[in-house]
Amino acid sequence: MPSLVSEYPAANPSDASLHFRRRLAFETDCSDVQRSQLSGEVDYVLVDVRSSEAFALGHVPGAINIPSRMISAQRMAEYARQTLFVVYCAGPHCNGVHRAAVRLAELGYPVKEMIGGVTGWLDEGFSLVGENVSALGNGVSCAC
Template sequence: MASPVTETPAAPSDKALDHFKARLGFEADCWDTHEAMATGNHDFILLDVRPPDCYEAAHVPGAINLPHRKIIQRKMAEFPANTLFVVYCEGPHCNGANKAAIRLAELGLPVKEMIGGMTGWADEGFDFANGPEPGHVRQK
C-alpha cells in the first residue's frame, strides 16, 4: 500500500527540473535578498507591499513601502525601465505579495516574490528597520 506521499507518483526528472528551475524565476528567498542588500549588490527594488502602519512598525531594511493597491502605471513610471521588483508582505499566510506581483506583471514589469515575507525574514534571524528584535514579527 502506497503512502500519502507516493500514492501520486513523482513527476519525471526532466519535468521536475523544468518546474524547479522555473520557480527561481518567480521567487527570491530571504537569505539571498539579505545577502544582496547587505553586500550592496542589489540590482532590484525591494517593495514592502503592506499598509503604511505595518511598514512603520517594522520592515526589511532598504525596502520601500508601496501597498499593492497603489501599484499603478503612473507610480511605477518613476522607476528606471526594466527594474526588477522584489515584493513581500507579512508571510506565507498573507497574499499581498501575490497581489502586488500580479499588478506589476500586468504592467509588464519584472517581478519576483520574496518567499516567507516578514515571517521568513524573522525566521532567518535578520534585523528589521524600526522593529522588534530578530525572530519576532509584530502581530497585527
C-alpha cells in the first residue's frame, strides 16, 4: 500500500520543471527580497498594498505604499511599463495582494507576489520599519 505521499505519482520531471518555473514567474519570497536588498540588486519596486495606516505602523524596509484600492492607471503613470512590481500584504490569510497583482497586470505591468507578506517577513526573523511596529500584533487590519 502506498503512502499518502506517493498515492498519487509525482509528475514527470519535465512537467515538474515547467510547473515550478511557472510558479517562480508569479512569486518570490521574503528571503529573496531581503537578500536582493542587502546585495543592492533591487531591480523591482516593492509595494506594500495595505492601508496607509497599517503601512505607517510597520512595513518591510524599502517598500512604498500603494493600497490595493488606489492602484489605477493615473497612480501608476509615473512608472515605465517594464517596471517589475513585487507586491505584499498582511500575509497568507489576506487576498489583497492578489487584488493588487490583478490590477497591476491588467494595467500592463509585470508583477510578482512576495509570498508570506508581513507575516512571512516576520517569520523569517526580519525586522519591519515604521512608527509602531509592536502595534501590528494587536489586530491592526490591513484594510486592503
